[in-house]
Amino acid sequence: MITDEIKKKIRAIVGPENVLDSDLERFSYSYDSSFLPLLPANKPEIVVRPLTTEEVAKIMAVAYEYEIPVTPRGAASGRTGGSVPLQGGISLSLDRMTRIVELDEKNMMVTAEAGVRTIDLYNHCAARGLFYPPDPASWKFSTIGGNVAENAGGMRAVKYGVTSDYVMGLDVVLADGTVLQTGGKAIKNVTGYDLKSLFTGSEGTLGIITKALLRLIPMPKRRGTLQVMFGSLDDGCATIHQMLQAGIVPAAAEIMDRFCLDTAARHSRIDLNPAAASCLIIEIDGEDDGALATQAKQIEAVAKKCGSIAFRAAGSEEESEELWAIRRGLSSAVAALAPNRLGEDISVPRDAFPEVVRRIRAISEKYGLTIAVYGHAGDGNLHPSVLCDLGNPEEAKRVHQAVDEIFAAALAVGGTLSGEHGIGITKRLYIAQALGEAGMRTLKAVKQALDPKGILNPGKIW
Ligand SMILES: Cc1cc2nc3c(=O)[nH]c(=O)nc-3n(C[C@H](O)[C@H](O)[C@H](O)COP(=O)(O)OP(=O)(O)OC[C@H]3O[C@@H](n4cnc5c(N)ncnc54)[C@H](O)[C@@H]3O)c2cc1C
Structure with missing residues (x-):
């Protein structure tokens, strides 16, 4: 209480205008973008x-003293x-902490406060020719703090990895208000446990991330x-495997089944x-047009060997946008088909992709439910x-049984519950x-x- x-x-710490306690304001902070029902009990x-x-540290010291739950x-x-x-x-709410503190071009690193939007960080670095690759589809509104706390991934993960691959250091306020600075600009650093990795993906359950030092390329x-x-x-999945085995690494490789395509x-x-049962949308990148043309030719040859029935390379920015529009519009198109959509986020070894899709189709038939399947085929998510x-x-009831079985299917093929969205409440x-017991x-x-x-x-992860 x-x-x-x-x-x-x-109020004395942050100023009275930055403490909200009206019923409507509290309601606005009682939900997120998950598919959970709105519950009055979830109001802060x-x-x-x-x-x-410093303000976060002082707030945490008060919360610690009075044992007040804090949800970042x-x-x-x-x-x-x-x-x-x-x-x-x-x-x-870290939404006022929006400063990009430093862009260190020599070391190719950027320091940003937790509330900086992912796209703003990307654009800030891009203006100097530097690239921050993690690109969750939510990057126009998600924050760097949220990305680190969830270890967010994106379409470019197949070539460039996920948020944790770029975190060099963090400022974290611990439960009792202590400020921990961990990591730094030294590329090789094995002094003590790797605490920055511990906090990355910790979903706000171990500390409040206030600043991140991120590597750029x-x-x-x-x-x-x-x-x-x-x-x-299967032919689409086989193409991905053979491409990667041949050392052709696309920046992104997204797959959709026929239902999603329709x-x-x-x-x-x-x-x-009409003959297409699956579609791959691939992004390639490189130094010049020659490098792109070589990659496109190599990919076309691999796809042909795997049984492709059509191949198209975008000839302009507009055409490229047109090809990506199918994938980008998919989430909303699928959501518009039914009153509710439970979007899951399982991740499996790349070679288990077709098998887990077959299992999901069987679950869909067993429970008489429509389940659309799409994802980042390049990384098995x-x-x-x-x-x-x-x-x-x-x-x-049928939906919950089906979701249980989807998770069981992911684990059965050697995969896991979440590739990028975390555990939170829903998993x-x-x-x-x-x-397993030792892990828990x-x-x-x-x-x-x-x-x-x-x-x-409290109440998250387990
Ligand atoms: C349309 C859409 C598309 C999406 N696409 C992707 C995608 O492609 N890839 C992907 O990985 N995710 C995706 N997401 C999920 C989501 O955007 C990411 O998990 C994102 O990282 C969350 O950032 P946020 O700032 O909104 O964090 P929030 O949702 O506010 O918080 C997420 C978690 O992090 C904790 N947290 C937030 N900030 C901090 C902090 N500073 N310190 C400690 N803990 C903190 C919160 O307590 C919570 O547990 C998508 C979501 C939507 C709605």
Whole structure:
């Protein structure tokens, strides 16, 4: 319970205008972009919007003293309920911490506060010819703090990796208000445990990330887009494997099944090859047009060997946009098909991609549910979307059984519950199955050591 006396202390830290406590304001901080129902019980008691690491440290010291739950929040674009306050307390919104503190061109590193939007960081670096590759589809609104806390990935992960591949250092406010600075600009650094990696992907349960030092790479000079159609999903997957085995690494490789293709085509009014059962959209990049042409030729040859039925290389920016439009519009096109959509985020070894899709199709038939399948074929991360009406209790029951079986299918083929969206609330029931007893014990020991009073994002992950 946050008393008037505690509110007074917090107002003195951040200024009264940065403590929100009206019913409507608290409601606005009670949900995120997951598919969870809106519940009045998830309203925070207050919303606090600090401007500096020092203010965050002071707020945490108060929260620690009075044992107040604190739920960190970036842009609330999370898909698993991570920023939803389950136990009232403080919703700690980092949205005012939007400074890009330093762009160190010599060391090719950037330091940004937690509330900087991913796209703003990208553009800031791109203007100097430097490239920050992690590109979650939410990058126009997600924050760097949220990206680090979820270890966000994106379409370019197949070539460039995910957020953790770029985190060099972090400023983290611990549960009791202590400020920890970990990592730094030294490329090789094995002094002690790798704490920056521990906090990356910790979903706000171990500390509040206030600043990140991120590695950059030179911006590729040219980019190109290819679209390849196949008569089966397996042929599309085989093309990815053979490309990678041959050392041809595309910047992105997205796959869609026939259902998704039809849906996207209807949505965007595009005519599709009726024989296509799957489609790969590939981004290539390189130093010049010659390098792109060589890669495109190599990919076309591999795809042909794997049974492709159509190949197209975009000849201009506009054409490239047109090819990507199918993939970009897919999420909304699929969501428009039913009152509810449960979008999952399983990740499997690349060679298990066709097998897990077959298993998902069997689950879809067993429960009489439409499940659209698309994803980042280049790195084995799939987003099966269960289309349903959760207002119908009988259907809701079938949906939950189907989702249980999708997770079981991912684990059965050697995969995992989440490739990029994290565990949050929505997957916590399954985590023990994925990590096993020793894994869970280790995770809980870390949590206990860093958050002995259990005030940081309680109710998440398990
Ligand atoms: C349309 C759409 C597309 C998406 N596409 C992708 C995608 O391609 N790849 C991908 O990885 N994700 C994707 N996401 C999910 C989401 O955008 C990412 O997880 C993103 O990293 C969340 O950032 P955020 O700032 O919105 O964080 P929030 O949603 O506010 O928070 C996410 C979690 O991080 C914690 N947190 C936030 N900030 C901090 C901080 N400073 N310190 C400590 N903990 C913190 C929160 O408590 C919560 O647990 C998508 C979401 C949407 C809505």
